Structure formats: C-alpha cells, structure tokens
Amino acid sequence: MDIEKPQLIEQLNNHNLRPTEARRLVLALLMENNDHPNTDQIIRSLYDKGFKVSIATLYQNLEKLVEVGLLIRIKGPDGVMRFDANIQPHHHLICDICGKMTDIKINGDTLPTHHPIDFQTGLPVEGWDIDHIKIEYKGTCSNCKK
Numbered sequence: 001m002d003i004e005k006p007q008l009i010e011q012l013n014n015h016n017l018r019p020t021e022a023r024r025l026v027l028a029l030l031m032e033n034n035d036h037p038n039t040d041q042i043i044r045s046l047y048d049k050g051f052k053v054s055i056a057t058l059y060q061n062l063e064k065l066v067e068v069g070l071l072i073r074i075k076g077p078d079g080v081m082r083f084d085a086n087i088q089p090h091h092h093l094i095c096d097i098c099g100k101m102t103d104i105k106i107n108g109d110t111l112p113t114h115h116p117i118d119f120q121t122g123l124p125v126e127g128w129d130i131d132h133i134k135i136e137y138k139g140t141c142s143n144c145k146k
C-alpha cells in the first residue's frame with residue numbers, strides 16, 4: 001500500500017484537507033480494495049499492514065472524509081456503517097449471509113424516466129426533484145453458496 005502516492009495527496013489537497021497520515025492511510029486502503037469495510041475492519045486491515053491508528057483518530061478522519069465527499073457512508077445489512085471510496089453513482093449487490101458488498105454499474109437506460117408513482121394514491125408524485133435512485137440487489141454470493 002503506497003501512502004506517498006501523489007494522487008492521494010492531491011485529492012486531499014483539492015478538498016482542503018491536510019494530507020495527514022491517517023487520511024492517506026484510509027484512502028489508500030479503500031482505493032486498493034474497496035470492499036466497503038466498517039470501522040473495525042479498517043482498523044484491522046491497517047494493523048495487518050503494519051499501521052496503527054487509534055479508533056478516535058479513525059472516526060474523526062472518516063467523518064471528515066465523508067464530509068468533503070471523498071468517502072460515502074452506507075449502512076450495511078447488519079445495520080453497521082460502512083465506508084465506500086467509490087464516489088461515482090452506483091448500486092450495490094449485497095450478500096444476505098456474509099454481507100459482502102459489490103459495486104454495480106448504473107445502466108442509464110434502466111432508470112425510469114417517468115415520475116415515481118405514489119403507493120397510496122397510484123398517481124405520479126408531484127413537486128419533488130428526484131436526484132438519484134438507489135437500488136440494492138440482494139442474494140447469496142458465490143462464496144456463501146458453496
């Protein structure tokens with residue numbers, strides 16, 4: 001894992017964040033393998049790679065990275081918050097058994113162009129600006145099927 005990557009430092013600078021070691025560590029880890037980890041998993045992965053970050057420091061920096069838009073916070077199927085370094089609009093494929101989360105491309109032509117229909121009235125919803133749609137594909141991953 002290369003935390004001296006100019007691209008990493010540039011990204012943080014572009015978002016007016018000082019490229020501290022903790023921030024570079026988190027971003028480098030997630031860029032290398034964006035498996036949507038939770039805080040515990042991030043701490044463990046960093047520890048396995050020989051880096052020690054305190055929980056308080058990690059929490060603080062994850063907050064900051066989410067705030068400036070370099071990370072997205074998402075709730076996993078177990079209700080625990082996870083972090084996603086893919087900040088492009090995308091959907092998720094989620095395993096019900098192990099919680100594995102995979103990024104799914106949004107296929108432009110599958111997005112409904114009509115207004116969403118209100119469940120109660122059966123009429124198109126009026127007065128809203130819809131800016132994105134989130135779809136969760138759920139099931140059993142190939143590993144858990146074995």
Ligand SMILES: [Zn+2]
Nearest residue numbers: 095098141144
């Ligand atoms: Zn699974």
Ligand SMILES: [Zn+2]
Nearest residue numbers: 084086092103
């Ligand atoms: Zn994702």
